[in-house]
Amino acid sequence: MTKIPEGYRSSLSLYDTQKAIEQVKNVFLTKLCAALKLSRVTAPLIVDPLTGMNDNLNGVEHPVAFDLPNVGKDAEVVQSLAKWKRYALWRYNFAVGRGLVCDMNAIRRDEQPDNLHSIYVDQWDWERIITQDERNTDTLEDAVCRIVEAICGTLDELKWHYPQLNTQLSREVTFVTSQELEDLYPTQTSKQRENLFVREHPTTFIVGIGGALNSGQPHDFRSPDYDDWSLNGDLLFWDETLDCAVEISSMGIRVDAEVLKSQLAIAGCEDRLKLPFHKMLIDGELPFTIGGGIGQSRLCMLLLEKAHVGEVQASIWDKKTEERCAEAGVSLL
Numbered sequence: 001m002t003k004i005p006e007g008y009r010s011s012l013s014l015y016d017t018q019k020a021i022e023q024v025k026n027v028f029l030t031k032l033c034a035a036l037k038l039s040r041v042t043a044p045l046i047v048d049p050l051t052g053m054n055d056n057l058n059g060v061e062h063p064v065a066f067d068l069p070n071v072g073k074d075a076e077v078v079q080s081l082a083k084w085k086r087y088a089l090w091r092y093n094f095a096v097g098r099g100l101v102c103d104m105n106a107i108r109r110d111e112q113p114d115n116l117h118s119i120y121v122d123q124w125d126w127e128r129i130i131t132q133d134e135r136n137t138d139t140l141e142d143a144v145c146r147i148v149e150a151i152c153g154t155l156d157e158l159k160w161h162y163p164q165l166n167t168q169l170s171r172e173v174t175f176v177t178s179q180e181l182e183d184l185y186p187t188q189t190s191k192q193r194e195n196l197f198v199r200e201h202p203t204t205f206i207v208g209i210g211g212a213l214n215s216g217q218p219h220d221f222r223s224p225d226y227d228d229w230s231l232n233g234d235l236l237f238w239d240e241t242l243d244c245a246v247e248i249s250s251m252g253i254r255v256d257a258e259v260l261k262s263q264l265a266i267a268g269c270e271d272r273l274k275l276p277f278h279k280m281l282i283d284g285e286l287p288f289t290i291g292g293g294i295g296q297s298r299l300c301m302l303l304l305e306k307a308h309v310g311e312v313q314a315s316i317w318d319k320k321t322e323e324r325c326a327e328a329g330v331s332l333l
Helices: 014-036 082-091 137-161 178-184 190-200 257-267 270-274 276-282 296-303 319-327
Strands: 038-040 065-068 073-077 099-107 120-129 174-177 203-207 227-239 244-254 289-295
Touching: 014 038, 014 099, 014 120, 014 137, 014 296, 082 099, 082 120, 082 276, 082 289, 099 289, 120 296, 137 203, 137 227, 137 244, 137 289, 137 296, 174 178, 178 190, 178 203, 190 203, 190 227, 190 244, 227 257, 227 296, 244 296, 257 270, 257 276, 270 276, 289 296
Parallel strands: 038 099, 174 203
Antiparallel strands: 065 073, 099 120, 120 289, 203 227, 227 244, 244 289
16 A cells, blocks of 8 residues: 655656656666676567566466467566576576666566555666576675665765755665574564564565565565575665665575475476476576566655655556555656
8 A cells, every 4th residue: 555755755857867767777777787797688578488587576477478379379478587587598698797787677566555666677687697606695695785875876876966965875774584583573574574674774685575474474486497595585675765675686596406306396387397497407408597576666765755656666456545646746757
């Protein structure tokens, strides 16, 4: 449900908001590519569901699907490009240590819109080839710190152009496991744990998303066939405007063949092993990789002190959201 903070007023006009969004996207992409040695590539909007290439997210979302009568196939709008990117690195013959980044645009029909969530999703999706020996927490933490530095560097440049912005971000990353969070706050929900912890540690990376904790429940759900649940996580910043933790990125080291089989068995999805993407992975054709998605609208919200994602992206909203925003003087694009 949408809640507009009392007394909220945008720091930027509609015109300056559009200019600032352009600057965030251009500056951050340049910094991200330099930090992780990435090259921008063109990505698909739709994929063939029979390839197993689409992201299943939490396993309950319904992808937007339709038939292509003149092609003789069905198609799905991507939900993310987690698997496609790994395949593309192999197909495009990228070298170890190099990677790709692309614009990912998705429609998630089951999303519950609120201040941070929209039916329309836009991300920078990135993926980089690593060696088998680099499948460890050091590699993960190094990538996280590089992304945080790129975000904070973008904010520095943005505030030079728009000194009325008061956004403050910490470059110091606190790493905590999802099990440590459960141990700290055993009676709280996952989101409550995040808010309690990130309020005190304003830049936090939560390690280990997808696997069951001691309580028997995961911190959050993840599809079993791209991230290694022990080597992945979420990057969160404390958002002063919304007075809550905001997830900016979900990322991780990707599954190898053994982890893939194990996680599919846990999730009861072993039938996916018959799909082309999964066969390639099992047969050792695909490279070892690390990758993730970084929310474009989320990042713009955070850096531009916006209270609603509709202030930085054009989407479709329910009537109540439109009414609440209109009453509060919030301009939805």
